[in-house]
Amino acid sequence: MLMAGTALTAFILFSSVYFLNSIEKSVQTTEGRVGADLIVTHSKEDVNEPYGRHVLPGDELLPFVEGLEGVEVVAPELYLSTVSTICCGTEGDFPIVAFDPSRDFTLSSFMVKSDPLEDGEVVIGTKAGGDRFLFHVEDEVIQEKVKLFYKLFAVKNVLFPTGTKVDETIYMTLGSAHEMIKNKVLDVHIQEDAISAIFVKAEADRVTEIGRAITRRFPETNVHYGSGVKKEVASYVRPLRNVVYALIGLVVVTNMLQSITLYSAMLTERKKEIGMYRVMGIPTGKSVQLILYEVIVVTGAGSVIGICASLGLLYDHQTLLYAWSELPLVLPKKTDLFFQGGITMAVTMLISLFGSGLCLRSLYKQKPYRMVREGES
């Protein structure tokens, strides 16, 4: 009974924490992606999918933008080509985009693993076969290879789903791209310094100024301001986050009350036994230890059961969760899960200890003889 109660608490608590963490992470990554304060593309390209043939002169544009006051990071991306291939068991047309891992601040927040991408390696979106590896990248992706432009690339990393074109894209490093351009292995002609888009992070109050400076100097560019999107996402997610927080609070409070009732029931049942130890003259501290020890064992087991159940359920229904939340949910990593599990367990056990402590206290206020005697006739 007690164990079931604790298991339930741990279940709800863990699910909430898990969910909250996912949302939190999603917000972060979404903010990261649209976190570009400025996105610069060729005016004939779609800002969200600059996958056309119109490119910008990277040689001039990049140093210019970097030189503008208030600019913090400039991340270039180059669309190479869309290839029909089989990647990681998935067949389809995948846009191939090159980016600069050392300057990137948009994609990296979506990557499942944090190690940097090297030349000759690629990162794949979920719809480019990445979904198969999403939850076990650690062991499997490394061995996977994909042939692009007659060259084998190692699939190094996977992007969490974003709900955008990114999901279908295969990303490689600009270094790899430049080498291929130099060796003329691509099926299209691209200038070596070409750039499809740049993502700019800048000081908030200088963004429009920077944008204007860019379009003035490069009339062929189109500047898209990202901060609006960022706010929008945040306003969409924040209420959800608050709901989850409220839920956790509610769970903790209800559980506190529930555990107090449970413990008082359990301890009333064992009141006379505890009273017996006191009659025997065993110091209060020792018998309290006994009871608390038992509480810890029972609730520990209970919370582990709860967490495992919750984990099993959530793990099995991740895709459902995506569908339901319609958010680019980023699911926590193994270490995070471990950490969250630990926290959940600690909270559940603290609640239990608090509940039982409260009941014990009222019990020990009674005289030992009264404790064994009560209810006896």
Place this chain on the structure above:
Amino acid sequence: MIRANVKKTYRLDRHHVVTAVKRADMVVREQTFTVITGPSGSGKSTLLAVLGLLEEPTEGKVLLNGNEVQTEKERARVRLHTFGFVHQYPRLHPTLSALDNVLLPLALMKNVTTEEVERGRALLEEVGLKERIDHLPFQMSGGEQRRVGLARGLMLDPAVLFADEPTASLDPENSLLIFSHLHKWFLRGKTVVVATHDPIGVRFATDVYDMREGILTKKSIRKSDPDDDECKDCASAY
């Protein structure tokens, strides 16, 4: 030796006071088997609680070897090291085996040695529970649980053993068994104080007291004789 001259009342509320023990003047000498008889509600349990340093008398004093035990902490120490208690309900730990229950009070205080485990076993064997050593309380009958409680009370090797209705709601055979164990303890040089309305108990007694409506009277000092079938003191007991 315990000398008591006490009165014990319980205050129910501002206007109602229950007198559980009106007047009790008694001496429990060392190495005696004292039996306190009397009808239900006459104050036997209360007197035993006062003697066992569980309850403080409203009036009068309980002297242990001539000294009053002042603080609750000291009383607990006396209860732990000198006294033992056996109750009508043994109140065993529900998820521990018979043996573990017997060892629990000791285990709460210190690390239990193998000799002590052996002693626990021996005590359980002595009360006829050799086969039940590893059983859980719910797997045992009321009488068996009671004997586990007795073994637990004896585990800490008390000089004075208090037993409150140790045979209540037991059949005559089991009652006799419990009393003969208490008697064995007495024969080993310990002091035993029993409150009971079981007439069989009187046969084992050296000192017999009777409690009526809170007033304790001394009935007799006799020779403890379990085989005394025509025990004349027994007749008057409840």
